[in-house]
Amino acid sequence: xxxxxxxxxxxxxxxxxYSIEVGQKAPGLMVSQWIKNGPIELYRKKASKNTLxxxxxxxxxxxxxANVSQDVIxxxxxxxxxxxxxxxxxxxxxxxxxxRVKTYFDKYPNTKIYIGVDDHTKTSNEYLGGExxxxxxxxxxxxxxxxxxxxxxxENRALLNIAGGTFDAQKQxxxxxxxxxxxxxxxxxxxxxxxxxxxxIFKIDPTDRVAMDYKIDELIKKDKIxxxxxxxxxxxxxxxxxxxxxxxxxxxxxxxVMGLINEKGRRYIDDLAKSYYLTFQNSSTALNSMAFRxxxxxxxxxxxxxxxxxxxxxxxxxxxxxxxxxxxxxNYLQTEAxxxxxxxxxxxxxxxxxxAIACLKDKxxxxxxxxxxxxxxxxxxxxxxxx
Numbered sequence: 001x002x003x004x005x006x007x008x009x010x011x012x013x014x015x016x017x018y019s020i021e022v023g024q025k026a027p028g029l030m031v032s033q034w035i036k037n038g039p040i041e042l043y044r045k046k047a048s049k050n051t052l053x054x055x056x057x058x059x060x061x062x063x064x065x066a067n068v069s070q071d072v073i074x075x076x077x078x079x080x081x082x083x084x085x086x087x088x089x090x091x092x093x094x095x096x097x098x099x100r101v102k103t104y105f106d107k108y109p110n111t112k113i114y115i116g117v118d119d120h121t122k123t124s125n126e127y128l129g130g131e132x133x134x135x136x137x138x139x140x141x142x143x144x145x146x147x148x149x150x151x152x153x154x155e156n157r158a159l160l161n162i163a164g165g166t167f168d169a170q171k172q173x174x175x176x177x178x179x180x181x182x183x184x185x186x187x188x189x190x191x192x193x194x195x196x197x198x199x200x201i202f203k204i205d206p207t208d209r210v211a212m213d214y215k216i217d218e219l220i221k222k223d224k225i226x227x228x229x230x231x232x233x234x235x236x237x238x239x240x241x242x243x244x245x246x247x248x249x250x251x252x253x254x255x256x257v258m259g260l261i262n263e264k265g266r267r268y269i270d271d272l273a274k275s276y277y278l279t280f281q282n283s284s285t286a287l288n289s290m291a292f293r294x295x296x297x298x299x300x301x302x303x304x305x306x307x308x309x310x311x312x313x314x315x316x317x318x319x320x321x322x323x324x325x326x327x328x329x330x331n332y333l334q335t336e337a338x339x340x341x342x343x344x345x346x347x348x349x350x351x352x353x354x355x356a357i358a359c360l361k362d363k364x365x366x367x368x369x370x371x372x373x374x375x376x377x378x379x380x381x382x383x384x385x386x387x
Contacts (some may be wrong), residue, residue, distance in 0.1 A: 012178070019129030022169075026057065026144040027126035031116035033098045033281055035105055040091070040114055042144060052114070055087040056147075056162060057140040058155070061124055062092055064104040072135045072152055073108065079159070080112040080248065084285045084328075086163045089114065110362060137164045148172065153179065157209060164242030175201055197234065206235045207245050216256065229257050229268065247286055251274050252294070258297050266302040269294070273307035277314075284322075287315040288332045295338055305343055312336040316352075328361030334369060337376065346380040 020027065028042055042049040058079075058237060062072055076090055095100050095118040105115055118124050128136060137155040139148045140164060147167070148158045154176050161167040178201045185193035198214035205211070212235060219228045232253045238243035250272065257268035280286035291311035297303035316332040323329060337352035353373040360366045 019125070020127060020138070020146055021148075022146050024267060026059065026138070026140045026146065027123070029059075029093070029116065030122040030126075031093070032119040033117045034101050034115070036108075036111055036113060036115035037100065038114055038116060052091075054089040056159075057089050057144065058089065058159065058291045059091045059093065059127070059140070060135055060137040060152075061128060062094055062156075063096060064094065064100060065096070066134060068135070068152075069104075073111075073113075073150055075156070076113055077108065077111050079156070081285070082244065083159070083163060085283060086244075088159075088163065091116070093118050093123055095124055109200060125338065128308065150176065150182060153210075160244045160248070161242065164239075164244040166240070166242045166245070171204060174204055175208055180205075182210065190222065198350040206238045207242075209248065212252065216252070220256070225256060225260060229253060239352050243283070243286070244326045244362075245280055247289075250279070250290070253291075254293060254297075258302065261299060261302060261331055266304075267305070269297065269302060270304045270307065273304040273311075277307060277311055279348040280319065284315040284318040284328070284332060287311040287318070288335050291315065291339065292335050295335075295342060300342070309336075309339045309343065312339045325359055327359060327361050327365075330361075330369070332356075333359065334372070337372070341376055341379070344383075346376060346383060349376045350380060 026042055029040075031038070034040070038050075040050050040052045041048060042052060042057070052285060058076075060072075060076065062069060066072075073092070076092065080090055090112070091114040093116050098117045100114065101117055105111065116123075126136075127138060135152055137150060137152060138146060139155065139158060142148055148155075148169075150158070154172075157175070158167065158172055161172070178197050181197045182194050183192075185197065195214060195218065198211045201208050201211035202215060212231075215231060218229050219225075219231065232249050236246060236249050239249060253272055254269065257272065259263055259265070260268060273290065276290050278288070280290070288311070291308045294303050294308035294311075295305070312332065312335045316329065316336050319326065319329045319332050333352045333356035337349045337356060339354060340346075341349040350373065353369065353376055357366055357369045357373060360369055
């Protein structure tokens with residue numbers, strides 16, 4: 001995700017030519033064909049059951065021919081996962097040929113994005129005012145009033161704060177201007193100017209992703225890992241109750257401390273995992289995400305398998321109370337199975353994996369899960385023979 005984030009920062013040129021302004025209502029969607037997850041409409045028509053309802057709407061315009069199209073789609077697709085427990089709907093609109101768009105999205109069979117083909121550019125004209133620089137993003141509240149508009153990098157920052165209840169429009173504008181200054185400095189290879197602007201951003205908002213990345217990179221170059229961790233801890237204090245920012249900060253910290261292949265690294269990861277659990281103990285998505293990351297840490301000696309098991313079990317428990325047969329439940333049970341396999345609880349791993357297969361809906365996912373089950377069963381046979 002960080003690689004995609006930086007690529008978008010480098011290539012996106014901002015523009016302010018829009019036909020709708022902050023505070024105005026969203027124009028309706030004039031779509032000739034829905035490629036994914038449709039049909040939908042923003043405003044209810046007579047006898048219609050397809051009206052989209054959400055606390056926030058993210059409508060973006062893209063083209064499959066654009067150099068960053070794959071990065072942008074994966075970027076938005078990732079956000080549907082991050083914001084799964086928030087009532088946010090993502091709608092992508094392309095003015096291209098329907099067959100071209102459909103072919104392009106064949107590689108995203110499970111996307112949660114609503115993808116539509118513009119009806120002779122009627123929708124893009126309403127939103128963009130004839131300006132053709134894409135991708136462009138618009139965020140609306142539950143009343144379908146525009147809160148923010150801009151490019152993908154800034155959309156991520158804005159949405160994290162909007163969904164987390166910490167959005168400040170004036171602060172957002174100040175930081176966007178500094179981000180633009182950094183883009184200019186990148187093009188001129190002026191590293192000093194980039195660092196200076198990052199420092200200015202950090203004083204305004206110590207949770208800003210761009211500023212954080214610059215400061216961490218500089219500290220890592222000097223092998224100041226402890227200072228990196230302290231920097232993130234201070235940012236977590238600033239993030240407060242915004243769990244979307246907290247999620248990013250915890251994962252950033254894990255990326256750093258897993259590079260310490262020693263006892264200190266093990267302690268850092270264990271403390272991080274315990275703190276993370278307290279923060280996200282009621283979020284099945286967040287718990288499963290961290291549990292899965294913990295069992296992927298290499299070398300495994302520095303990870304916290306105990307916390308991974310606790311998180312995966314809690315994620316499955318929470319999902320069972322809401323939707324015991326869901327595809328998500330299948331994914332959570334797979335994580336739980338993998339955790340139990342790593343600690344040698346093979347019977348439990350087999351039981352959880354069987355439960356996962358029963359929940360998974362996609363044939364390819366079910367086939368892969370079945371292979372994992374066979375692996376656990378083979379491990380159990382070998383274990384029984386050698387005991």
